[in-house]
Amino acid sequence: MSVTFCGYHTHNQNQDVIYRPNGLEEYLFLLVLAPMEFTFANGEQVRAQRGACMLYLPGTFQHYQAEEEFFNSFVEFTGLPQIDFPMSLPTNRLFYPSNLDQLNRLLQKIHQEFLLQQPESGQLMALYVQELLLLAARGVAHHQRLQNDTSLYQEMHSLRLSMLADCQTEWTAEKLSDLLQISQSKFYRLYREYFHTTPNEELICARLQLALYHITNQSMTIQEAAYQSGFANINHFHRLFKKRYGCTPSQYRNRS
Incomplete structure:
Protein backbone atom coordinates (compact mmCIF):
# COMPACT_ATOMS: atom_id res chain seq x y z
CA MET A 1 0.00 0.00 0.00
CA THR A 150 -32.60 5.48 19.16
CA SER A 151 -35.55 4.35 17.08
CA LEU A 152 -36.82 2.67 20.26
CA TYR A 153 -36.69 5.88 22.27
CA GLN A 154 -40.21 7.06 21.45
CA GLU A 155 -41.67 3.63 22.14
CA MET A 156 -39.78 3.34 25.41
CA HIS A 157 -40.71 6.88 26.45
CA SER A 158 -44.39 6.15 25.80
CA LEU A 159 -44.19 2.88 27.75
CA ARG A 160 -42.43 4.67 30.61
CA LEU A 161 -45.25 7.22 30.86
CA SER A 162 -47.83 4.42 30.86
CA MET A 163 -45.96 2.60 33.62
CA LEU A 164 -45.67 5.68 35.84
CA ALA A 165 -49.26 6.76 35.24
CA ASP A 166 -50.48 3.28 36.18
CA CYS A 167 -47.82 2.51 38.78
CA GLN A 168 -50.16 0.50 41.03
CA THR A 169 -50.29 -2.18 38.31
CA GLU A 170 -47.74 -4.98 38.41
CA TRP A 171 -44.94 -4.16 36.00
CA THR A 172 -42.13 -6.68 35.53
CA ALA A 173 -39.00 -6.49 33.42
CA GLU A 174 -40.30 -9.41 31.40
CA LYS A 175 -43.58 -7.63 30.68
CA LEU A 176 -41.90 -4.34 29.77
CA SER A 177 -39.28 -5.89 27.49
CA ASP A 178 -41.91 -8.10 25.82
CA LEU A 179 -44.02 -5.05 25.02
CA LEU A 180 -41.02 -3.59 23.18
CA GLN A 181 -40.01 -6.96 21.74
CA ILE A 182 -36.44 -6.71 23.00
CA SER A 183 -34.41 -8.67 25.53
CA GLN A 184 -34.51 -7.77 29.21
CA SER A 185 -30.81 -6.92 29.22
CA LYS A 186 -31.23 -4.54 26.27
CA PHE A 187 -34.31 -3.01 27.90
CA TYR A 188 -32.40 -2.25 31.12
CA ARG A 189 -29.40 -0.89 29.20
CA LEU A 190 -31.48 1.45 27.05
CA TYR A 191 -33.67 2.57 29.96
CA ARG A 192 -30.62 3.70 31.94
CA GLU A 193 -29.05 5.24 28.85
CA TYR A 194 -32.18 7.24 28.01
CA PHE A 195 -33.50 8.14 31.47
CA HIS A 196 -30.41 7.81 33.73
CA THR A 197 -32.23 5.57 36.20
CA THR A 198 -33.85 2.13 36.32
CA PRO A 199 -37.52 1.27 35.83
CA ASN A 200 -37.62 -0.23 39.32
CA GLU A 201 -36.33 2.97 40.94
CA GLU A 202 -38.85 5.09 39.06
CA LEU A 203 -41.70 2.70 39.82
CA ILE A 204 -40.93 2.72 43.55
CA CYS A 205 -40.78 6.53 43.56
CA ALA A 206 -44.12 6.80 41.73
CA ARG A 207 -45.75 4.28 44.07
CA LEU A 208 -44.51 6.09 47.15
CA GLN A 209 -45.89 9.36 45.79
CA LEU A 210 -49.25 7.66 45.26
CA ALA A 211 -49.08 6.16 48.76
CA LEU A 212 -48.60 9.64 50.24
CA TYR A 213 -51.82 10.71 48.59
CA HIS A 214 -53.75 7.66 49.85
CA ILE A 215 -52.37 7.96 53.39
CA THR A 216 -53.96 11.39 53.77
CA ASN A 217 -57.34 9.69 53.25
CA GLN A 218 -58.33 8.79 56.83
CA SER A 219 -60.95 6.31 55.62
CA MET A 220 -58.22 4.08 54.22
CA THR A 221 -55.91 1.94 56.38
CA ILE A 222 -52.15 2.09 55.90
CA GLN A 223 -52.24 -1.42 54.50
CA GLU A 224 -54.96 -0.49 52.02
CA ALA A 225 -53.01 2.61 51.01
CA ALA A 226 -49.97 0.43 50.35
CA TYR A 227 -51.90 -2.11 48.28
CA GLN A 228 -53.73 0.61 46.34
CA SER A 229 -50.32 2.06 45.46
CA GLY A 230 -48.97 -1.21 44.07
CA PHE A 231 -47.07 -2.58 47.10
CA ALA A 232 -47.91 -6.26 47.61
CA ASN A 233 -45.69 -6.62 50.69
CA ILE A 234 -46.61 -4.31 53.58
CA ASN A 235 -43.28 -4.79 55.37
CA HIS A 236 -41.37 -3.90 52.22
CA PHE A 237 -43.56 -0.82 51.87
CA HIS A 238 -42.79 0.30 55.44
CA ARG A 239 -39.02 -0.09 54.88
CA LEU A 240 -39.07 1.87 51.63
CA PHE A 241 -41.31 4.57 53.06
CA LYS A 242 -39.14 5.15 56.12
CA LYS A 243 -35.97 5.14 54.05
CA ARG A 244 -37.40 7.73 51.67
CA TYR A 245 -39.25 10.02 54.10
CA GLY A 246 -37.54 9.38 57.44
CA CYS A 247 -40.72 8.34 59.25
CA THR A 248 -43.29 5.56 59.22
CA PRO A 249 -46.53 5.85 57.22
CA SER A 250 -48.49 6.22 60.48
CA GLN A 251 -46.23 9.03 61.68
CA TYR A 252 -46.65 10.78 58.34
CA ARG A 253 -50.44 10.48 58.61
CA ASN A 254 -50.44 11.93 62.11
CA ARG A 255 -48.43 14.92 60.95
CA SER A 256 -50.73 15.58 58.02
Whole structure:
Protein backbone atom coordinates (compact mmCIF):
# COMPACT_ATOMS: atom_id res chain seq x y z
CA MET A 1 0.00 0.00 0.00
CA SER A 2 1.22 3.48 -0.81
CA VAL A 3 -0.17 6.89 0.13
CA THR A 4 -0.04 9.15 -2.93
CA PHE A 5 -1.58 12.29 -1.47
CA CYS A 6 -3.36 13.42 1.69
CA GLY A 7 -4.60 16.45 3.57
CA TYR A 8 -5.49 17.29 7.14
CA HIS A 9 -7.98 20.07 7.95
CA THR A 10 -7.82 21.11 4.30
CA HIS A 11 -9.45 24.40 3.29
CA ASN A 12 -10.23 25.28 -0.31
CA GLN A 13 -12.10 28.41 -1.37
CA ASN A 14 -15.69 28.62 -0.14
CA GLN A 15 -18.22 26.61 -2.16
CA ASP A 16 -15.39 24.91 -4.05
CA VAL A 17 -16.37 22.01 -6.33
CA ILE A 18 -14.55 18.75 -6.92
CA TYR A 19 -15.61 17.11 -10.19
CA ARG A 20 -13.87 13.99 -11.46
CA PRO A 21 -16.19 12.13 -13.86
CA ASN A 22 -13.66 9.30 -14.25
CA GLY A 23 -12.60 9.31 -10.61
CA LEU A 24 -9.02 8.72 -9.50
CA GLU A 25 -6.63 5.87 -10.07
CA GLU A 26 -6.32 5.69 -6.28
CA TYR A 27 -8.70 5.02 -3.42
CA LEU A 28 -9.94 8.19 -1.72
CA PHE A 29 -11.02 8.26 1.92
CA LEU A 30 -12.71 11.58 2.67
CA LEU A 31 -13.78 12.88 6.09
CA VAL A 32 -16.24 15.78 5.82
CA LEU A 33 -15.69 18.57 8.37
CA ALA A 34 -18.21 21.09 7.00
CA PRO A 35 -21.47 20.44 5.12
CA MET A 36 -21.14 19.35 1.50
CA GLU A 37 -23.45 18.16 -1.24
CA PHE A 38 -22.46 14.96 -3.04
CA THR A 39 -23.74 14.13 -6.50
CA PHE A 40 -23.57 10.55 -7.71
CA ALA A 41 -23.31 9.15 -11.24
CA ASN A 42 -27.05 8.44 -11.35
CA GLY A 43 -27.83 12.09 -10.57
CA GLU A 44 -28.75 11.50 -6.93
CA GLN A 45 -27.76 14.35 -4.63
CA VAL A 46 -27.10 13.83 -0.92
CA ARG A 47 -26.26 16.45 1.69
CA ALA A 48 -23.38 15.41 3.94
CA GLN A 49 -23.15 16.74 7.47
CA ARG A 50 -19.95 17.21 9.44
CA GLY A 51 -18.67 13.75 10.36
CA ALA A 52 -19.72 12.02 7.15
CA CYS A 53 -17.19 9.81 5.39
CA MET A 54 -16.81 8.57 1.84
CA LEU A 55 -14.51 5.86 0.52
CA TYR A 56 -14.29 6.16 -3.25
CA LEU A 57 -12.98 3.14 -5.12
CA PRO A 58 -10.60 3.74 -8.06
CA GLY A 59 -12.35 4.85 -11.24
CA THR A 60 -15.51 5.96 -9.44
CA PHE A 61 -17.37 9.14 -10.45
CA GLN A 62 -16.65 11.93 -7.95
CA HIS A 63 -18.59 15.17 -7.62
CA TYR A 64 -18.99 17.14 -4.41
CA GLN A 65 -19.31 20.79 -3.43
CA ALA A 66 -19.01 22.69 -0.17
CA GLU A 67 -22.18 24.48 0.93
CA GLU A 68 -20.05 27.31 2.27
CA GLU A 69 -16.74 26.47 3.95
CA PHE A 70 -14.69 23.80 2.17
CA PHE A 71 -13.19 21.85 5.05
CA ASN A 72 -12.12 18.20 5.17
CA SER A 73 -9.39 15.66 5.84
CA PHE A 74 -8.54 12.96 3.30
CA VAL A 75 -6.08 10.36 2.09
CA GLU A 76 -5.50 8.90 -1.38
CA PHE A 77 -3.79 5.51 -1.53
CA THR A 78 -3.07 2.61 -3.87
CA GLY A 79 -2.14 -1.04 -3.60
CA LEU A 80 -4.94 -2.33 -1.37
CA PRO A 81 -7.09 -5.07 -2.92
CA GLN A 82 -10.78 -4.58 -2.19
CA ILE A 83 -10.82 -8.05 -0.65
CA ASP A 84 -8.72 -6.62 2.21
CA PHE A 85 -11.40 -4.08 3.10
CA PRO A 86 -13.41 -4.69 6.26
CA MET A 87 -16.67 -6.32 5.18
CA SER A 88 -18.83 -3.76 6.98
CA LEU A 89 -17.08 -0.73 5.44
CA PRO A 90 -19.31 1.05 2.89
CA THR A 91 -17.77 2.14 -0.41
CA ASN A 92 -18.87 4.78 -2.92
CA ARG A 93 -21.58 6.05 -0.57
CA LEU A 94 -21.74 8.31 2.45
CA PHE A 95 -21.62 6.83 5.92
CA TYR A 96 -21.46 8.22 9.43
CA PRO A 97 -19.05 6.54 11.86
CA SER A 98 -19.41 7.36 15.55
CA ASN A 99 -15.66 7.92 16.08
CA LEU A 100 -15.05 11.13 14.10
CA ASP A 101 -12.23 12.46 16.31
CA GLN A 102 -10.40 9.13 16.31
CA LEU A 103 -10.45 8.95 12.50
CA ASN A 104 -9.38 12.58 12.15
CA ARG A 105 -6.38 11.98 14.44
CA LEU A 106 -5.29 9.09 12.22
CA LEU A 107 -5.58 11.29 9.14
CA GLN A 108 -3.41 13.83 10.96
CA LYS A 109 -0.77 11.14 11.62
CA ILE A 110 -0.84 10.07 7.98
CA HIS A 111 -0.41 13.69 6.91
CA GLN A 112 2.51 14.23 9.28
CA GLU A 113 4.36 11.17 7.96
CA PHE A 114 3.58 12.20 4.38
CA LEU A 115 5.28 15.55 5.03
CA LEU A 116 8.23 14.08 6.97
CA GLN A 117 9.06 11.33 4.48
CA GLN A 118 11.43 9.57 6.88
CA PRO A 119 12.67 6.01 6.16
CA GLU A 120 9.83 4.44 8.17
CA SER A 121 7.14 6.82 6.95
CA GLY A 122 5.86 4.57 4.16
CA GLN A 123 5.32 1.62 6.49
CA LEU A 124 3.74 3.79 9.15
CA MET A 125 1.34 5.37 6.67
CA ALA A 126 0.32 1.92 5.42
CA LEU A 127 -0.39 0.84 8.99
CA TYR A 128 -2.31 4.03 9.72
CA VAL A 129 -4.46 3.59 6.60
CA GLN A 130 -5.26 0.00 7.59
CA GLU A 131 -6.16 1.21 11.08
CA LEU A 132 -8.23 4.03 9.59
CA LEU A 133 -10.30 1.59 7.52
CA LEU A 134 -10.77 -0.85 10.38
CA LEU A 135 -11.81 1.86 12.84
CA ALA A 136 -14.12 3.44 10.26
CA ALA A 137 -15.83 0.06 9.83
CA ARG A 138 -16.16 -0.29 13.59
CA GLY A 139 -17.43 3.28 13.90
CA VAL A 140 -20.13 2.91 11.25
CA ALA A 141 -21.31 -0.36 12.80
CA HIS A 142 -21.55 1.35 16.20
CA HIS A 143 -23.41 4.30 14.66
CA GLN A 144 -25.93 1.93 13.08
CA ARG A 145 -26.50 0.22 16.41
CA LEU A 146 -27.09 3.60 18.04
CA GLN A 147 -29.57 4.53 15.32
CA ASN A 148 -31.45 1.29 15.84
CA ASP A 149 -31.49 1.88 19.59
CA THR A 150 -32.60 5.48 19.16
CA SER A 151 -35.55 4.35 17.08
CA LEU A 152 -36.82 2.67 20.26
CA TYR A 153 -36.69 5.88 22.27
CA GLN A 154 -40.21 7.06 21.45
CA GLU A 155 -41.67 3.63 22.14
CA MET A 156 -39.78 3.34 25.41
CA HIS A 157 -40.71 6.88 26.45
CA SER A 158 -44.39 6.15 25.80
CA LEU A 159 -44.19 2.88 27.75
CA ARG A 160 -42.43 4.67 30.61
CA LEU A 161 -45.25 7.22 30.86
CA SER A 162 -47.83 4.42 30.86
CA MET A 163 -45.96 2.60 33.62
CA LEU A 164 -45.67 5.68 35.84
CA ALA A 165 -49.26 6.76 35.24
CA ASP A 166 -50.48 3.28 36.18
CA CYS A 167 -47.82 2.51 38.78
CA GLN A 168 -50.16 0.50 41.03
CA THR A 169 -50.29 -2.18 38.31
CA GLU A 170 -47.74 -4.98 38.41
CA TRP A 171 -44.94 -4.16 36.00
CA THR A 172 -42.13 -6.68 35.53
CA ALA A 173 -39.00 -6.49 33.42
CA GLU A 174 -40.30 -9.41 31.40
CA LYS A 175 -43.58 -7.63 30.68
CA LEU A 176 -41.90 -4.34 29.77
CA SER A 177 -39.28 -5.89 27.49
CA ASP A 178 -41.91 -8.10 25.82
CA LEU A 179 -44.02 -5.05 25.02
CA LEU A 180 -41.02 -3.59 23.18
CA GLN A 181 -40.01 -6.96 21.74
CA ILE A 182 -36.44 -6.71 23.00
CA SER A 183 -34.41 -8.67 25.53
CA GLN A 184 -34.51 -7.77 29.21
CA SER A 185 -30.81 -6.92 29.22
CA LYS A 186 -31.23 -4.54 26.27
CA PHE A 187 -34.31 -3.01 27.90
CA TYR A 188 -32.40 -2.25 31.12
CA ARG A 189 -29.40 -0.89 29.20
CA LEU A 190 -31.48 1.45 27.05
CA TYR A 191 -33.67 2.57 29.96
CA ARG A 192 -30.62 3.70 31.94
CA GLU A 193 -29.05 5.24 28.85
CA TYR A 194 -32.18 7.24 28.01
CA PHE A 195 -33.50 8.14 31.47
CA HIS A 196 -30.41 7.81 33.73
CA THR A 197 -32.23 5.57 36.20
CA THR A 198 -33.85 2.13 36.32
CA PRO A 199 -37.52 1.27 35.83
CA ASN A 200 -37.62 -0.23 39.32
CA GLU A 201 -36.33 2.97 40.94
CA GLU A 202 -38.85 5.09 39.06
CA LEU A 203 -41.70 2.70 39.82
CA ILE A 204 -40.93 2.72 43.55
CA CYS A 205 -40.78 6.53 43.56
CA ALA A 206 -44.12 6.80 41.73
CA ARG A 207 -45.75 4.28 44.07
CA LEU A 208 -44.51 6.09 47.15
CA GLN A 209 -45.89 9.36 45.79
CA LEU A 210 -49.25 7.66 45.26
CA ALA A 211 -49.08 6.16 48.76
CA LEU A 212 -48.60 9.64 50.24
CA TYR A 213 -51.82 10.71 48.59
CA HIS A 214 -53.75 7.66 49.85
CA ILE A 215 -52.37 7.96 53.39
CA THR A 216 -53.96 11.39 53.77
CA ASN A 217 -57.34 9.69 53.25
CA GLN A 218 -58.33 8.79 56.83
CA SER A 219 -60.95 6.31 55.62
CA MET A 220 -58.22 4.08 54.22
CA THR A 221 -55.91 1.94 56.38
CA ILE A 222 -52.15 2.09 55.90
CA GLN A 223 -52.24 -1.42 54.50
CA GLU A 224 -54.96 -0.49 52.02
CA ALA A 225 -53.01 2.61 51.01
CA ALA A 226 -49.97 0.43 50.35
CA TYR A 227 -51.90 -2.11 48.28
CA GLN A 228 -53.73 0.61 46.34
CA SER A 229 -50.32 2.06 45.46
CA GLY A 230 -48.97 -1.21 44.07
CA PHE A 231 -47.07 -2.58 47.10
CA ALA A 232 -47.91 -6.26 47.61
CA ASN A 233 -45.69 -6.62 50.69
CA ILE A 234 -46.61 -4.31 53.58
CA ASN A 235 -43.28 -4.79 55.37
CA HIS A 236 -41.37 -3.90 52.22
CA PHE A 237 -43.56 -0.82 51.87
CA HIS A 238 -42.79 0.30 55.44
CA ARG A 239 -39.02 -0.09 54.88
CA LEU A 240 -39.07 1.87 51.63
CA PHE A 241 -41.31 4.57 53.06
CA LYS A 242 -39.14 5.15 56.12
CA LYS A 243 -35.97 5.14 54.05
CA ARG A 244 -37.40 7.73 51.67
CA TYR A 245 -39.25 10.02 54.10
CA GLY A 246 -37.54 9.38 57.44
CA CYS A 247 -40.72 8.34 59.25
CA THR A 248 -43.29 5.56 59.22
CA PRO A 249 -46.53 5.85 57.22
CA SER A 250 -48.49 6.22 60.48
CA GLN A 251 -46.23 9.03 61.68
CA TYR A 252 -46.65 10.78 58.34
CA ARG A 253 -50.44 10.48 58.61
CA ASN A 254 -50.44 11.93 62.11
CA ARG A 255 -48.43 14.92 60.95
CA SER A 256 -50.73 15.58 58.02
